[in-house]
Amino acid sequence: MSLHLILFxxxxxxxxxxxxxxxxxxxxxxxxxxxxxVMAALAGEYLLLGAEFVAAxxxxxxxxxxxxxxxxxIMLLNAGEEEETKGSRVAILFGVPGVLTGAxxxxxxxxxxxxxxxxxxxxxxGPPTEIAHLLFHDFLLPFEVTSVLVLxxxxxxxxxxxxxxxxxxKAR
Amino acid sequence: xxxxxxxxxxxxxxxxVIVLFVLLTAIAxxxxxERKVVGRIQNRWGxxxxxxxxxxxxxxxxxxxxxxxxxxxxxxxRPLFLAAPMIAxxxxxxxxxxxxxxxxxxxxxxxxxxxxxxxxIGLLLILGITxxxxxxxxxxxxxxxxxYSLLGGLRASAQMVSYEIALGLSLVGVLIQSGSFxxxxxxxxxxxxxxxxxxxxxxxxxxxxxxFVYLIAAFAETNRIPFDLPEAEGELxxxxxxxxxxxxxxxxxxxxxxxxxxxxxxxxxxxxGGWHGPLFGPPLMQALLPVFxxxxxxxxxIFLYIWVRGTLPRLRYDQLMxxxxxxxxxxxxxxxxxxxIAVVW
Numbered sequence: 001m002s003l004h005l006i007l008f009x010x011x012x013x014x015x016x017x018x019x020x021x022x023x024x025x026x027x028x029x030x031x032x033x034x035x036x037x038v039m040a041a042l043a044g045e046y047l048l049l050g051a052e053f054v055a056a057x058x059x060x061x062x063x064x065x066x067x068x069x070x071x072x073x074i075m076l077l078n079a080g081e082e083e084e085t086k087g088s089r090v091a092i093l094f095g096v097p098g099v100l101t102g103a104x105x106x107x108x109x110x111x112x113x114x115x116x117x118x119x120x121x122x123x124x125x126g127p128p129t130e131i132a133h134l135l136f137h138d139f140l141l142p143f144e145v146t147s148v149l150v151l152x153x154x155x156x157x158x159x160x161x162x163x164x165x166x167x168x169x170k171a172r
Numbered sequence: 173x174x175x176x177x178x179x180x181x182x183x184x185x186x187x188x189v190i191v192l193f194v195l196l197t198a199i200a201x202x203x204x205x206e207r208k209v210v211g212r213i214q215n216r217w218g219x220x221x222x223x224x225x226x227x228x229x230x231x232x233x234x235x236x237x238x239x240x241x242x243x244x245x246x247x248x249x250r251p252l253f254l255a256a257p258m259i260a261x262x263x264x265x266x267x268x269x270x271x272x273x274x275x276x277x278x279x280x281x282x283x284x285x286x287x288x289x290x291x292x293i294g295l296l297l298i299l300g301i302t303x304x305x306x307x308x309x310x311x312x313x314x315x316x317x318x319x320y321s322l323l324g325g326l327r328a329s330a331q332m333v334s335y336e337i338a339l340g341l342s343l344v345g346v347l348i349q350s351g352s353f354x355x356x357x358x359x360x361x362x363x364x365x366x367x368x369x370x371x372x373x374x375x376x377x378x379x380x381x382x383x384f385v386y387l388i389a390a391f392a393e394t395n396r397i398p399f400d401l402p403e404a405e406g407e408l409x410x411x412x413x414x415x416x417x418x419x420x421x422x423x424x425x426x427x428x429x430x431x432x433x434x435x436x437x438x439x440x441x442x443x444x445g446g447w448h449g450p451l452f453g454p455p456l457m458q459a460l461l462p463v464f465x466x467x468x469x470x471x472x473x474i475f476l477y478i479w480v481r482g483t484l485p486r487l488r489y490d491q492l493m494x495x496x497x498x499x500x501x502x503x504x505x506x507x508x509x510x511x512x513i514a515v516v517w
Contacts, residue, residue, distance in 0.1 A: 029252070029311075033252075036307070052291070052293050053293060056293050056296035056299075056300050059300035059301075059304065060296065060299055060300045063304060064303025064304055065336070068303075068332075068333055069333070071311070071314075072330065072333075074314075075313070075314045075325060076326060128293070
């Protein structure tokens with residue numbers, strides 16, 4: 001077993017364990033922390049593929065910035081433990097078939113592509129210069145459209161977060 | 173990296189041990205320096221009893237922290253309360269691993285770089301690690317189950333996330349100029365002089381606005397005066413570490429000083445030419461002088477930190493936020509745009 005495979009399995013195990021722990025934990029802050037572990041382990045997997053830039057961005061943006069905001073909101077609301085419900089009928093009616101369909105689809109895709117070669121280290125565009133060339137040259141239009149999408153989301157959040165009193169005061 | 177594997181591993185282990193030892197010593201003595209300098213600023217002596225010039229004071233402090241009662245209050249959320257100082261400490265110490273201290277040295281025919289590891293995304297790695305360091309402070313504040321701690325933790329996370337943006341953008345100017353994320357490459361490009369005597373440092377190479385934005389954002393990132401609102405003793409007790417005692421408290425303290433040193437190293441590498449400086453004397457001296465210049469620059473930076481601490485009062489919280497978002501961030505973006513235009517020109 002090569003070191004590469006051992007590390008892949010290690011990060012994969014952390015990922016899956018974190019994801020399961022996220023669902024099992026009762027307290028929101030523990031769930032958020034498990035999600036951070038999942039993000040960090042994913043960054044490790046990206047590093048194994050040779051995509052060091054994506055790995056660094058994964059840590060900075062997801063594990064660093066976005067999850068800090070999650071933790072911040074949980075702290076601010078001082079959210080307590082969640083209550084246990086008896087399970088809703090909707091969840092059973094739609095959830096169980098949904099999980100089954102998802103499992104079948106995943107299995108089908110994996111089986112169908114089982115003959116493909118594994119990706120060797122460094123086969124993916126890793127260095128920042130290549131990523132930059134892809135983003136700002138080959139896929140410039142989709143990239144810019146995405147940024148407009150994010151801008152719209154930010155504006156929506158600002159509109160929703162503005163208190164009505166504040167706008168009234170300004171109108172006067 | 174063309175070293176044979178066993179030598180590579182041996183060199184890495186030795187370098188890690190040395191760097192960790194030097195870093196921990198540096199942390200201890202920056203505390204001493206701070207107490208001494210702030211003492212003189214306030215017209216008193218600072219530590220003077222333990223050893224000559226109080227030089228053994230850090231040892232005495234360390235022993236005191238170890239032997240003090242380590243109290244865990246009954247109302248805390250125990251797992252995170254114990255984990256938070258460790259998180260703060262681990263991330264503070266890890267970021268030093270990609271900092272280069274000097275050029276390569278040649279030992280027994282093998283060229284060994286003076287750096288634990290030279291990754292080509294070094295700068296991004298440091299930013300990632302520092303952005304994870306917020307959790308130590310935030311979780312300490314939350315898990316203490318105390319309103320002052322919680323307020324301190326909230327302030328810390330809001331402040332660090334806000335100023336991280338300005339910090340990152342202030343570094344992009346340097347990145348555009350050098351075209352690389354590798355700290356070693358960035359330093360190598362700052363060798364030589366303008367007009368024969370001005371060093372070709374990025375600070376003199378059009379990045380002085382970038383440097384000042386970085387400097388201010390770095391003060392906020394390390395929670396130092398005038399941005400130490402997370403531990404404002406006048407209003408929050410001691411902020412996020414109110415409930416911590418003995419070595420757990422010391423862990424936060426050491427993490428803060430380790431972050432100060434990392435930020436100083438980064439400023440030296442990115443804006444002040446790293447280990448470049450006048451070289452003279454016999455070959456051994458020529459080999460050691462770069463490390464000496466690097467250390468001198470970092471110590472100057474730490475002295476600046478202490479000087480500011482002894483001089484400026486603390487900001488108000490709304491001033492802090494509006495300064496960060498309405499002044500520092502636009503300034504960083506303007507600097508970035510100007511640098512980009514100048515480079516393309």
